[in-house]
Amino acid sequence: MEIIYEFCAGLNVHQNNVVACILDGPLTSTRPKKHLKKFDTTTKGLLGLHEWLTEFNCEIIAMESTGIYWKPIWHILQGSFDLVLANPYKIKNIPGQKTYKKNASWIAKLLRVDLIPKSFVPEEPIQDLRELTRLRIMWIESRNREKNRAHKILQTAGIKITSYMTDIFGMSGRNLLNLLINEEKVEDAVYTSLKFKVPELVEGLTGFFRSHHRFLLKQVLDVIDIYNDKIKELELKIAECLEPYQEYVDNLITIPGISEDSAAVIISEFRVNMNQFSSAEKLASWVGLCPGNNESAGKRRSTRISKGNSYAKKILCQCAYSACRSNHLRFKNYYQRISQNRGGKRATVAVAHLITRIIYYMIPRNEIYQE
Structure with a gap:
């Protein structure tokens, strides 16, 4: 060598x-x-x-x-x-x-002998932004676990308000949960169209909600409030760190399915300079969205995608899922064409791969997305 x-x-x-x-x-x-x-x-x-x-x-x-x-x-x-x-x-x-x-x-x-492939390490401002966005994702996932725990407590106590409400942690939902804890009237706790569902809500709130369940629910709601406050603090700090990259954020949100929160994660994981990736395919492979290449003796084995960057892959698949259900024909038609033969999950990964390649060219050129 x-x-x-x-x-x-x-x-x-x-x-x-x-x-x-x-x-x-x-x-x-x-x-x-x-x-x-x-x-x-x-x-x-x-x-x-x-x-x-x-x-x-x-x-x-x-x-x-x-x-x-x-x-x-x-x-x-x-x-x-x-x-x-x-x-x-x-x-x-x-x-x-x-x-x-x-x-x-x-x-x-x-x-x-130059046999060590380099791992991608961004500059310190991007590292700081990356730590903030990853911590925000962790707090959101922890908050979701607590919400699931609250659902479990309600179902255990025979409380069925989830049958009549989409989100029990919205303004009306939280008021109803506080009602369970403080024993107040339903009519004063709901807003908008839920006022017409008061009889159903009263029936859904009728169960065997004991002091034991009341104590557990209050504990979980207090933890959820703590996570809400911490997430708001993080979002303010993330917005401050994103100020030098605001122009890139504005360009990224023109892609169907990408929100400001998603754009923040994308910039923190990719940064705005793509010199570390020689091609869009290399970027997609680094994220873990490329099919596996495992062939021996003329037989092709597993094509499962690699682990890659789990944070970037997760957010891009979420963006792809949202884009496939939007009114933009490019992603919708692409998803439907692949899902017919390969299934919905593989089609979502394929759309995420397409969005990744679009991002690779958009960020360095500082362009907006055009259908």
Whole structure:
């Protein structure tokens, strides 16, 4: 194999320490000098790692993406060295050869011959936005779990208001739930068209709702209110971080199915510069929307999509689901054509793949979507 780098380093990252291996040798040498040293992952230890790597004039440094432990090291070394973040699954060592020193040496050897594919690491403003949008998704999912728990309590107590209301956590729904807790009149708790359903709601509220259920429901509603407040705070912070990218957000929401919240997630996961992806197909593959390519002896095996970026894939599939049910013929017809032969789920993934390719060209060109 052709040797690419004279001075390179591999880092084996752990929670409390990091082991660095530097390979030093000319491009014609297949037996370079090896320098190993262990550092703590405190700020003082990482600064010592930075100084030690500088003494050897390292051209490039590779490290595994071990949990979140790589992030402080990346923060200290970025700007001074060319860094490569490696997927541990793609650089596994030979079985039976696993120690922290051998791992660092193995990473350095692979890097020296340029066999480590780079993982995508955006700049810090996009990283901050990404952490905010991912935390918002986590709070929403946690809030949904609490809402399901409230539904369970109501059904256990024989309360059937969900048969007459679409959303029991709207204004009228929350008033009815407070009515159950405080024992007030139904007529004063509902709004709009629900006023005509008061007899049905009274019947739906008639069950065996005891003090035990009242206590459980109040606990769950308090937790839901906490999540609502936290989500509102996050949305304000996300809007503040999105101000430099507002023009791109306005362009993205012209695509059917994409809302402002979806656009925020897309920008946080993709960023606005697509130089890290050589083509739209590469971006779709990174997200995990491309069919698998597994063929042997003329037989094609599983074509299941890869895991990819779960946050981006989930939001794009939601946008695709919404776009397929809109009045825009392009996505609707595309979905119907594929779903006839491949089913609804595969058709939704195909539409998400199409939206991803559209985004790849729209963001760098700063254009709006045209049907």
